[in-house]
Amino acid sequence: MPQHKLQVEAIAHGTVIDHIPAGMGIRILKFFQLSNQDHPITVGLNLRSKHQGKKDIIKVEDTVFDVTQANQLALFAKDATINVIDDYEVVEKYRVTLPDAIDSVLACPNSNCISNEEPVNTKFHIGESASGVILKCHYCEKSFNQRLFTELN
Ligand code: CTP
Ligand code: ZN
Incomplete structure (x- = not known):
């Protein structure tokens, strides 16, 4: 496999919200007031995606969302993937689902x-x-x- 660079730098610990439809990343940040906490956040907008054409991505360091919080994201991004990162490794990956x-x-x-x-x-x-x-x-x-x-x- 050829080495490739990530479009947004890898994080050591935290949560990566991936496969957000382009345009929804900003809305998610604002709506859930993610930047109001003290954690570093990196964001990629209009990134090229294998599956989607364009996507947004949000990386929140030192934070793990519970499933209830994560599923609220489905309102904005029904196909988002949640990746929990520990020591630079993806230790958990799941798709959000629309809550009842x-x-x-x-x-x-x-x-x-x-x-x-x-x-x-x-x-x-x-x-x-x-x-x-x-x-x-x-x-x-x-x-x-x-x-x-x-x-x-
Ligand atoms: N990621 C990160 N920091 C790490 C590890 C992964 O920011 N230390 C990010 C990657 O950039 C990617 C997401 O977490 O956006 C999921 O990583 P990975 O499962 O390795 O990528 P893919 O296989 O491309 O994921 P998928 O199959 O869900 O598209
Ligand atoms: Zn009412």
């Missing part, structure tokens, strides 16, 4: 929803339709397209 529900992280876009009035933990039930991923608020039972949540603002 997302708790506490999203605000309901319906301004009349009780969840925007009372201090409750938000909850959305996740489903898929022809137009994409749909999130249904547990409280007001209104459904919203995933794009409403993942657009940059």
Whole structure:
């Protein structure tokens, strides 16, 4: 095998979120406020990918996401791969899967929803339709397209 250089430098310990659709890397960083913690983060945007044409990649050092957190990424990147890195080796690799529900992280876009009035933990039930991923608020039972949540603002 010919030696090849990584497009983004290897990390010693942490998590690599790979195979993010081009354009979603920035949204993921912003939405999950990944850069608000103290860990070094390196990002590659519009990288050439064998499978995807172009992809984004996010490397978060010294951090391991739990499966619940990782699966929330599926809203933005349904085919993302999570790689856990220890001592420069990939010690765990899995694909994210769309969760059945997302708790506490999203605000309901319906301004009349009780969840925007009372201090409750938000909850959305996740489903898929022809137009994409749909999130249904547990409280007001209104459904919203995933794009409403993942657009940059
Ligand atoms: N990686 C890294 N630091 C390391 C090891 C790996 O940043 N010390 C990154 C690689 O750049 C790659 C991802 O972690 O983006 C997964 O590594 P690896 O499994 O070696 O790459 P591939 O075989 O190309 O992965 P896949 O088959 O999932 O595309
Ligand atoms: Zn609601």
